[in-house]
Amino acid sequence: MAGNSQRRNRRTSNKKGATVGSGGQRRKGLEGKGPTPKAEDRKGHKAYRVSNAMARNAAKRRPAPRRGGPKGTSEMVVGRNPVFEALRDGVPATTLYVQQFIDNDERVREALQLAGARGNINLMEAPRPELDRMTNGLNHQGLVLQVPPYEYAHPEDLTDAAYDEHEDPLIVALDGVTDPRNLGAIVRSVSAFGGHGVVIPERRAAGMTAGAWKTSAGTAARTPVARVTNLTRALQEYKKAGIAVVGLAAEGTHEVQDLEALAGPVVIVVGSEGKGLSRLVGETCDFLVRIPMPGGAESLNAGVAAGVVLYEAARRRMG
16 A cells, blocks of 8 residues: 555656746647648648649630720710711710700601611700700700710720731821811721721820711721820831831822832821821831822822822732
């Protein structure tokens, strides 16, 4: 019995007591460390490496965002004939406002029929004072058509579209062309001769208004127009991409029918009728060409001049 007591005492005396100043480390050692992380979350694990590789491949496959460009401003077409013509010529529209108690003549009925046939134009009835306010007092004759902002392209969108079709870019840039009808006519010519778009500057230039849409005869729906803050810089970027920049000028050193550059990737720059190309834009051009005019005319309308050069470029490409 005495031996057993001594053995118990020895076992008791061998036990360690709490270390002074331990800060509760023994207690912390008894706490759990939480659930085991998933294999794909543990660095060094094969599943982690596989998961990361899959994420990288998915990022590579993800399509790049479209560059796009700035939007224009919304526009109001006012008056019975202008509204009818805009609807007839396919100008985009969101809402047709009709004055309450309007005299229902033939033009009004035709405009309503065209708007209804499209199926995506809202018809809104409004009192005359409201239409006066919307149009700043213009003679709206009871019909007002709201045209949405035009979505301009980015200059690189035009070249990308050409290369996607395995074609050399054929682009027209406008320098100081302020008449929307000229812009619409040039858009129409670009479409007719297989071009890939038009570039215009933001300032001191016509934009894609309802008038430009009408003159384009519907081709504006499939021919992109890009708008840039600095035309000279945009032309320099095209040059860096290997695209020749050809300016139309009465004092050009080449005649349009002799310029081989029109057979390849090219930007044709058209200036205003009065001033022609601005100095910086002219200095940026690789070539300045003139259109021979045996009849003795001093200059051509910007839309006509663009059509002549586009025809020559298309002829060379078909040959």
